[in-house]
Amino acid sequence: VSLRLFGMGASIALALVFAPALHVSAIETPYAALEVAPARVELAVVNTQAVRSSFVVANLSTSAETVQIVQADFTIASATYQFMQAGSTPWSIAAGLQLSKTDLLLPPLSQAAVQLTYTPITQTALRAGVLIFIPTIVGPARASSGGAGAVIKQQVVVPVLAVPAGSDGQLDTRVTLSGIPTGMELLDAFTIGGISFLESGPIRGRATFRNTGNAIGRFDTFFVYSNLGRDFLSTEAPPGVALPGQSSSAMGSTKVTLPGQGTVDTTPMFCICRVHASSSLVLLGQRSPETSQDRYVVIAPWRALGLLMAVLGGVWWGVGRRRRS
Amino acid sequence: MKTIFTRRLRLVLIPALAVVMAVVAGSAAYAATSTSGTAKFSVATSVSIAQGGGGTCPGGACDFGQPALSVLSAGQTEDLVINSNDPTGFSLSILSAQANWTESGGGCTPNAGKTVSAGVVNINPAAVTGGTGSGGTANSQTPLTTTAQPFFSVNPTMTGAAIDELLTLKLFPAAGTIPNSPSCAYVIGYTVSIVGL
Numbered sequence: 001v002s003l004r005l006f007g008m009g010a011s012i013a014l015a016l017v018f019a020p021a022l023h024v025s026a027i028e029t030p031y032a033a034l035e036v037a038p039a040r041v042e043l044a045v046v047n048t049q050a051v052r053s054s055f056v057v058a059n060l061s062t063s064a065e066t067v068q069i070v071q072a073d074f075t076i077a078s079a080t081y082q083f084m085q086a087g088s089t090p091w092s093i094a095a096g097l098q099l100s101k102t103d104l105l106l107p108p109l110s111q112a113a114v115q116l117t118y119t120p121i122t123q124t125a126l127r128a129g130v131l132i133f134i135p136t137i138v139g140p141a142r143a144s145s146g147g148a149g150a151v152i153k154q155q156v157v158v159p160v161l162a163v164p165a166g167s168d169g170q171l172d173t174r175v176t177l178s179g180i181p182t183g184m185e186l187l188d189a190f191t192i193g194g195i196s197f198l199e200s201g202p203i204r205g206r207a208t209f210r211n212t213g214n215a216i217g218r219f220d221t222f223f224v225y226s227n228l229g230r231d232f233l234s235t236e237a238p239p240g241v242a243l244p245g246q247s248s249s250a251m252g253s254t255k256v257t258l259p260g261q262g263t264v265d266t267t268p269m270f271c272i273c274r275v276h277a278s279s280s281l282v283l284l285g286q287r288s289p290e291t292s293q294d295r296y297v298v299i300a301p302w303r304a305l306g307l308l309m310a311v312l313g314g315v316w317w318g319v320g321r322r323r324r325s
Numbered sequence: 326m327k328t329i330f331t332r333r334l335r336l337v338l339i340p341a342l343a344v345v346m347a348v349v350a351g352s353a354a355y356a357a358t359s360t361s362g363t364a365k366f367s368v369a370t371s372v373s374i375a376q377g378g379g380g381t382c383p384g385g386a387c388d389f390g391q392p393a394l395s396v397l398s399a400g401q402t403e404d405l406v407i408n409s410n411d412p413t414g415f416s417l418s419i420l421s422a423q424a425n426w427t428e429s430g431g432g433c434t435p436n437a438g439k440t441v442s443a444g445v446v447n448i449n450p451a452a453v454t455g456g457t458g459s460g461g462t463a464n465s466q467t468p469l470t471t472t473a474q475p476f477f478s479v480n481p482t483m484t485g486a487a488i489d490e491l492l493t494l495k496l497f498p499a500a501g502t503i504p505n506s507p508s509c510a511y512v513i514g515y516t517v518s519i520v521g522l
């Protein structure tokens with residue numbers, strides 16, 4: 001019995017020790033705080049059947065807040081979503097999109113569901129738009145004092161895409177998903193006679209791909225770095241959204257954050273490096289054929305080597321001069 | 326002889342039977358007073374954005390007081406708290422709803438001729454912190470415009486319940502900025518959008 005009591009006591013002590021460490025601190029704020037799930041919606045449209053989906057909108061604030069849901073169109077410019085009035089783009093989804101509610105009043109720390117129905121309009125390969133969720137705290141507005149100030153509001157934006165699909169959920173044959181590489185740039189490198197050189201240090205590459213299909217997609221890009229044919233690092237870049245005909249750039253670097261080790265540079269000091277960027281467009285869980293591009297760069301501590309050469313040259317010149325004299 | 330055997334058999338059988346019946350009855354009673362079930366749920370990708378308690382702009386209001394003209398002011402920091410469970414990442418962008426802002430405020434009678442450009446606000450985003458994964462690469466200081474400007478040249482892929490974005494704002498009012506009417510101030514509104522990638 002005493003052994004059991006000891007075991008129970010030890011368990012309770014261990015639980016008390018680890019409980020604070022396992023506690024995840026949630027956002028607790030009296031100001032506007034909004035969560036929306038899912039963060040993006042891709043609807044598979046089969047023939048003319050209406051498609052339904054739903055959102056959960058949560059008020060994470062300790063104050064009550066209203067949430068207004070606004071439909072808008074978008075385009076991609078400056079590598080980010082630019083919002084426009086609903087119905088203003090040829091690929092607008094707005095005419096077919098209906099929401100069960102557009103104004104919500106949410107008590108503190110509560111949630112509500114919003115139903116979304118898409119009735120296919122003339123379905124092309126691309127129908128897209130965004131839903132903008134705008135939270136406002138219920139209460140008196142702040143009065144500003146004399147002088148100058150700025151007031152921030154925040155909003156959650158959810159892209160909504162409708163894509164023609166077969167009854168099996170696969171992309172319809174009307175949808176072409178393809179991309180081509182349009183160039184890769186090695187930042188910090190200098191080029192002499194078509195060969196790129198880089199001082200020992202991290203390689204930073206920017207690879208650009210163009211969407212040559214007829215649907216919006218996300219470029220999922222991988223970078224593989226190798227030294228004389230031996231791969232030493234592979235990284236995945238955050239996806240870049242591209243409309244048909246648009247280009248999207250992905251950044252890759254050999255400087256990576258390793259668990260428990262902070263940020264480290266994995267580039268060898270001497271390297272004849274190949275940077276290989278491969279990418280494919282992703283839509284409705286399917287990928288386009290992969291496309292890729294390469295760049296080569298010669299890496300060495302050029303400044304130190306230059307200094308060493310200068311010293312050796314000086315010594316050689318000095319020895320030669322002494323011999324002559 | 327047979328009687329003795331029967332008695333002994335009863336001595337063994339009856340307690341055994343009693344035990345079996347007790348177990349069966351106990352099981353039946355347990356079955357009758359308990360229910361079993363499952364809790365089913367699925368998790369979708371989600372993003373959230375909140376105004377945190379840190380920084381110097383509580384509730385999103387950054388008060389610069391009466392800044393000197395033609396000089397870049399000291400920074401005010403807006404603290405944004407983000408929650409993302411999506412390792413694909415998210416993007417943040419900022420825009421002003423209008424290019425010019427007329428003076429406003431409680432007890433203010435605005436003069437339509439007293440306006441200021443949204444571009445007097447300069448924004449300095451920072452890489453996000455406080456979660457697991459890459460915090461992204463922040464863009465350098467830029468004036469606020471009516472076109473959405475991304476915070477990052479490389480978007481973050483960080484996940485976590487309390488990811489922190491510190492957005493620093495600085496004012497650069499032009500030398501010719503018109504003085505305000507009594508009780509009025511130039512209040513420039515802007516919106517930060519979060520989009521799941």
